[in-house]
Amino acid sequence: MKLATLRTGAKGTTAALAVGADGYLPLPYANVGALLADPAWRSIVEATAEAASSAGSRAGAGMIEAENADFASLLPEAGKVICGGLNYADHILEMGRELPNYPTLFAKHADTLTGANDIIEVSGSEKVDWEAELAVVVGGPLYRAGEDQAREAIAGYTVANDVSMRDWQNRTLQWFQGKAFDATTPVGPVLVTPEDTSGTFEVRGYVNGELVQSGNTDTLVFGPARLLSYISQFTILRPGDLVLTGTPGGVGMGMIPARFLQDGDVLTTEIPGIGRLENTIRIYSNDGAAASRTPVATTTTKE
Amino acid sequence: MKLATLRTGAKGTTAALAVGADGYLPLPYANVGALLADPAWRSIVEATAEAASSAGSRAGAGMIEAENADFASLLPEAGKVICGGLNYADHILEMGRELPNYPTLFAKHADTLTGANDIIEVSGSEKVDWEAELAVVVGGPLYRAGEDQAREAIAGYTVANDVSMRDWQNRTLQWFQGKAFDATTPVGPVLVTPEDTSGTFEVRGYVNGELVQSGNTDTLVFGPARLLSYISQFTILRPGDLVLTGTPGGVGMGMIPARFLQDGDVLTTEIPGIGRLENTIRIYSNDGAAASRTPVATTTTKE
Structure with a gap:
């Protein structure tokens, strides 16, 4: 289905x-x-x-x-969009880091999401990076659920790209502001119910057709049901909530030299068996015609 | 009003x-x-x-x-609850740190909020801490707004306590999971419109009647309008959204030795001219009768 x-x-x-x-x-x-x-x-x-x-x-x-078909965000009214980070074991180990004991989690909003083929417009960032991800759509209410109950409550799987404004993400210790730009996380094109999948997914990211990311969800430290169970220990998950499972190696920030998306680049995110996102990136400078921005927070003056 | x-x-x-x-x-x-x-x-x-x-x-x-009056969460359906951290200049400077160039931001959900006099029930944390805060209620849509526009769009001010589960908060680099326990952030009891305030607020926190936190919003690095303007550069704020402005010095984690809330403690949060929250804390262990929890994430085994 x-x-x-x-x-x-x-x-x-x-x-x-x-x-x-x-x-x-x-x-x-x-x-x-x-x-x-x-x-x-x-x-x-x-x-x-x-x-x-x-x-x-x-x-x-x-x-x-x-x-x-003109795809909107798969879940334009998602009450919760919770994202896992640092979750691919092979990538963590190749970076010489230890496997984590707990999932790293942060939040986005429904406003952060956008359609599978939408143009992604970013204003005010010069370090726009990609993060191809498997996303899990919650099907039933979950609160303090075990893994089996969480697995039963997975409505299906979809494709997402946790497009990240690294300059904003790294302004402070908390990633949220670089992860929550409106309409920058494509999600879709479809939800596939669990019985129509193998339960294991290849996650691939391409920039202008060049493969830059590739991972298999078999190597997730915290798989979908485990992530949902963990999150449900502190907050209720409801039907239509979305959980992103983290990204495999190959993001632009990790390249030497670092590589970021440029105006006009085409970002493709693919999970065979689910579908493909294809998003053109448009980048506007702070003082670009597309945005009536005012300079903010470049000093520490209080209001 | x-x-x-x-x-x-x-x-x-x-x-x-x-x-x-x-x-x-x-x-x-x-x-x-x-x-x-x-x-x-x-x-x-x-x-x-x-x-x-x-x-x-x-x-x-x-x-x-x-x-x-039986106070519910002031904003039980808030679309966005965004919190500032590390925002009181006097506390930052007394800790020997430099003033930040950008606000530290993280997100909660409407589910995280609770009423002004509600019992706060926490399961699975042994380090429940307090953070008395001024909170700002958004009155109009704001997107890429300057400070003046943001100031005009403040519907009013209220009192909040960003109760934080420090053990969960510090499990990873991202604070979210320790800040987003359902029904643990009291907000209220009332919203006071700007014309009925002085625009400057004393923020005080008490545990069992003992004053533990005291700060003045005059010393905020990023004041209310500046925070709203900054956030609106990346995401739209709508009427009924809530922004917490950070906490002054005096949290339990910073005490020597560290001090955390115990079962039965009464947490009082007060801003003269706005109002007072008074919340009794109930703490349940993981295997307590109040919670049907399953052990999670104590190993790195994937599902």
């Missing part, structure tokens, strides 16, 4: 859709998160697919053909 | 109320955040107060008397 959130006509309007062999079938929910909040979501998706199949007509079923 | 979010009868139901001299006047919104999302909120509050005044009857106006 595959699900998507598409922009559907009028400005800002989105809908949840089931992905069929021939196209996308509309579901009566504004996005995948709203669908997942309905405990009957699986049977609703199945009934819609069956009805479309027996109708035998794309037009009759309101199907959107694949080439016309 | 003072506003509050109260629990009003049926389980889980809350309402926004205007605070009058004699009690709390119900407004037709579920909480202060929902009220602030209405651009006409000021005139609605004023009209309600006038109507109540001319009715001359508490019962007629549906007024809740002060002694019956």
Whole structure:
């Protein structure tokens, strides 16, 4: 079972859709998160697919053909977007570091997310970097859950790129400000339910077609169910919440010399069996026409 | 003008109320955040107060008397709760550190917040610490705003305590997991609009009546408007979002020897001119009856 959130006509309007062999079938929910909040979501998706199949007509079923799909953020209203860091064992070990005892976690917002093929516009950063990641969509409420319960509550998997403004990320010890620029983390194009995956994923990142990142989630220190269980020890996870699992080696900041995204670069993020994000990067300077910014925080003067 | 979010009868139901001299006047919104999302909120509050005044009857106006006020989190549906750290210049300088060029920021969730007099229940932490703070409630949308625009968009001020689980906070470099335990950050009891404040605040924290923290927001490195402006450079702030401004010296972790909250302690957080939080702390061990926890993340085994 595959699900998507598409922009559907009028400005800002989105809908949840089931992905069929021939196209996308509309579901009566504004996005995948709203669908997942309905405990009957699986049977609703199945009934819609069956009805479309027996109708035998794309037009009759309101199907959107694949080439016309305009992907929104998979979860435009996610209540929680929590990200793991430093989580690929092979990369940690090759850097000569010890495996962590606890997952490193930080938060983004639903506003941070954007669509699978959207242009990513960044203002005010000169160190825009990539982080290809497997993301886990929560399907049921989880609070102080064990790993088995957490595994049962995984609605599905999707692709994300935790695009990071390294200059902002490293201004202070807390990464949040470099990770939470609005509309800079593409998520999608689809959610794939666990039974339609192998449970192990190759995560790949490309810049202008050049492979820069490659990792296998078999080497995650904290796998999806373990991450969800851990997070649920301190905060409730609800249907439509999103957890990013961290990125394998090969980010620009780690290259010698460091390499960052340039205006016009195309960032591709791919997990075979799930899907592919392809985002063009646009970078505006602080005083660029695209942004009416005022200089901030370059001194320590209080207001 | 003072506003509050109260629990009003049926389980889980809350309402926004205007605070009058004699009690709390119900407004037709579920909480202060929902009220602030209405651009006409000021005139609605004023009209309600006038109507109540001319009715001359508490019962007629549906007024809740002060002694019956059951405070919910001031902003139970806040879309963003963003916190500043390391922000009191006198404390930074007394620690021998340099003033920062940029604010340290991290995120909480609306779920992290709790009411002004609620019991704070913590499971699985042995290092529960206090951080008395001034918090700023956003009144208008702000994106890439200058300081003047940010100042205009402050709906009001309130009191918060960024209760922090230091053991979780220090498990990794990112503080988030120690700062985002559900229902551990009291916020309230009321929002006070800027024109009813001096613009400068004494922030005080007490444990069992003993003064442990005291600071003046005059010494903030990044004041409220500057913080809002800075945050708005990367993410939009909307009415009902909350920004915590950091804590002055005197936290338990900084004491010699370090001191943490014990089961039954009463944590009081006070800003004269705004109000006072008083929260009893309940601490449960991992295997306590209050929590069905499973051991997590004490090894590095992947799932």
